[in-house]
Amino acid sequence: MDGEAVVTVRLVRSFEHRNFKPIVFHGVSLDQTVQDFIEFVRVDIATKPGLPLPFRKYAYGTYTNELVMSLYDDDKLILQDDQTLRTAGVANETEVAFFREEDYSLYRANPKTAW
Template sequence: MADILSSQARPQEDATITVRIIKSFKFRTERSLVLHHLNLKTTTVAQLKELAKSAIATQPGWKPYRTVSLDPDTLKLYTKAHGSKTSNLIINLDHDDWILNDEEKPLSELGFENETEVSFFNREDYEAFKLNPETSWDV
């Protein structure tokens, strides 16, 4: 029997993905939200954003992420299962084409599969960090 990759072990109608909610690029603060039983064929980019915002607003342990300054508005693919990861610990600064701009597109059409990781952040903060990608740890 051939080995099945974990990205293919679950159907796209019942996937698990991780949303890396970034609070601060400078201080490298992020927290992972794991979403189980997600239908990648019907869940859109806009719906994924709402799921994450709802979790931040209602789930225990997310109080530090409920600040007005956080205001995440952008999703960007971080990595797929068994894919290479960036050397930047907070976000991949290359591949701006991985930013999910089409709010109505289903996640499966954007290449999502089981165990995909995506970053959720404030676009204005991201653009500023790209211009000066120093973290408090680099000083």
Template sequence: MSEKKITLTIRLIKSFEYRTFKNVILHDVDITTMTCGKLKEDIIQKIHSTSGYKPYLNVKFDTLKLYFKHFGAKTSNLIVNLDHDDWFLDDSKTLEESGIENEAEISFFNRADYDKFKANPEIKW
């Protein structure tokens, strides 16, 4: 099996209502061996070991969802893709099995917060 290494942008979403997020860029991610569950672990480890993510330490990140594929249409929502409920990523599948390609953007957030926001997508300032 050949290695397929890509670059991913992970959108750490702290607040849907206030559109608070910060990007994490991951380089040389092997999509043939990296599972979505392992990706979650790696992102959380990076949050805890890299300066600049202190405001995100108290967020209970538990869900990955594809936000955007390279050369695909972007959603009108600036924080998360609310349109495709089939784009949630399964922890047991590899990134390749999940259809993740180079320069894809993935949202990482708390599922309970997402469900609450989706039921009433009100933006606050």
């Protein structure tokens, strides 16, 4: 199982409302690019049974290793599309956040939460 990992992806639907859903992926190749994994996750969640429709249809596109969403060091935390998962720091049992960049930018400009 060398080169494969279990990766948990947090689908972030809303930063403001702290609305997210974790999805666990087994047998993930760490040698694939971040972009390839993004495409794999998009296809998978579009048809995943039991995943609420708002999470399946959302336009995700950016990954970060920072789950709490630090508002600093974006250049270090946001994974680059052309990197492999391994180069980006993803290892077995890593959790990454998957979100829409526009939502993050709005939240970063005004980091308030609503309950």
